Amino acid sequence: MTPLDALDARLLLVLIDEPRATVLALSQRLGVARNTVQARLARLEQRGALTSLERCVDPAALGYPLTAHITAAVTQRRLAEVADALAEIPEVIEVHGISGNLDLLIRVVARDAEDLYRVAGIILATPGIERTSTALVMRNLVTHRLRPLLDRANQPGQPR
Amino acid sequence: MTPLDALDARLLLVLIDEPRATVLALSQRLGVARNTVQARLARLEQRGALTSLERCVDPAALGYPLTAHITAAVTQRRLAEVADALAEIPEVIEVHGISGNLDLLIRVVARDAEDLYRVAGIILATPGIERTSTALVMRNLVTHRLRPLLDRANQPGQPR
DNA sequence: TGGATCTTGCGCACTTTGCTCAAGCCGTAC
DNA sequence: GTACGGCTTGAGCAAAGTGCGCAAGATCCA
The missing domain is CATH 1.10.10.10 (Winged helix-like DNA-binding domain superfamily/Winged helix DNA-binding domain)
Structure with a gap:
């Protein structure tokens, strides 16, 4: 391509x-x-x-103003199973398998603090999930952007 | 609203x-x-x-197939300064201020492993950044999606 | 009962689309 | 040199869609 x-x-x-x-x-x-x-x-x-327009929809506009990143360790051999279970949770909007031993990075949204607590609980209760650590997004320092990279793709010089 | x-x-x-x-x-x-x-x-x-269509552009199609999440701790009082510095790096596509003491979650993309190493180096060298920890995205278990939440917004029942 | 808000169906001028075609440009391979 | 494929261009045309306004219902709430 x-x-x-x-x-x-x-x-x-x-x-x-x-x-x-x-x-x-x-x-x-x-x-x-x-x-x-x-x-x-x-x-x-x-x-x-x-990619899908889905990415452009603002969760806040849907009534989910809170975002959090949950990292989780999963027990061996249960990764697929866990991934399926997470996919069933509507508030889970993204799951990455990351380097490190069977670690997951789970992005969730929630209506409020209590709702987040509930969702985090569901995730932790998922069979195969070992430990979790929740990081609430307090602030958007740089909102998702690709413009700088696109700009660079225009420039003739500096290939790096 | x-x-x-x-x-x-x-x-x-x-x-x-x-x-x-x-x-x-x-x-x-x-x-x-x-x-x-x-x-x-x-x-x-x-x-x-x-929100902006920018979110729909696939970094991989731009030649940046690698994604990584870098968590970083910043020294007190330098948060704004650090955020500005990070915004200057094209490969940084998203920065969140997360709960925990002055912690940042930085999402970066890269052309290849070596490129990622370079970018991580730049970030670590940024004044005000203390420690970093890089997690490479190996796999997409659940790609960004909001459909389940939209579906739920349709349903009459279950408000939760 | 009255008003605010939303939806609907209609119409019309104007713009845009989808598609096709022939011609021109350019780098590469032979 | 020359032939080739790939990309771009301008032109054209029928069909479709847009933007906009307007008046007539629907609700809902006070």
């Missing part, structure tokens, strides 16, 4: 700025033909550069 | 399923008038339920 080129990166940047922009508007903004933008968009989509 | 109602949730669900769907198609899918969908969409956007 060919990596993104500069035009792809520019396209994404403009798209991020104006998500509602029409293909026509994008092409004018980028200074390329409409057909080109259409082809690029199709290619981006087909190669999966744009 | 009024929370999302069932129709909003259904709208989001359909939208997630077919991001490219036109307003007309959405209205038919939901069984409501086109004007209603248009109004709802405008309201959702205006209330910020849909």
Whole structure:
């Protein structure tokens, strides 16, 4: 799979700025033909550069203003089982298997402190989960962003 | 701010399923008038339920297939300064201030192991950062999802 | 009973889309 | 040199969708 080129990166940047922009508007903004933008968009989509819109939904708007990261150790051989169990919990929005011995990083959201406590309890009670450690997100210092990387993909110089 | 109602949730669900769907198609899918969908969409956007498209871009497609979570302790009173410094690093895509004494959770992406090592080095060298601990994401057990919560927002019963 | 809010169906001008086609550009391989 | 594939471009056209306004119900609440 060919990596993104500069035009792809520019396209994404403009798209991020104006998500509602029409293909026509994008092409004018980028200074390329409409057909080109259409082809690029199709290619981006087909190669999966744009994942589900699900990521854009703000949990806070759904009534879940609290986010927490729970790290957990799981007993050997039960990883798949645990992963399935976690997937059943709606408040669990992301689970990563991380380096370290069978460790999980679980991201959860909650309605309030009490709700979080409840969810954490469910997770800890899950068979196969050993210990957990909960870290509540107090503040967003840098909100999820990829713009700097996209900007860099535009620049001709410094490949690193 | 009024929370999302069932129709909003259904709208989001359909939208997630077919991001490219036109307003007309959405209205038919939901069984409501086109004007209603248009109004709802405008309201959702205006209330910020849909955040930047930036979150949908897959770092892997940009050439950064590796993700890692770095937890760091910062020295007192230098939190703002550290946050600014981290924001300058393109590979840093998210920073959370978490509970625990001045702890940060930093999410970074990298081109490869060596690149990650470099980035981790930069972060550790940042003035104000005390200790760091890097956890490489080996596997995605549950990819970011909000569907279960949206589904629940549809259901009449069980408020919890 | 009255008002605020939301939904609905309708209409219309205008824009955008989806698709096709031929032509041009460019780097690579032969 | 020359042929090839891949990408871009401009043009065109029918069909579809958008943006917007408006008046007529629905609810809901006080």
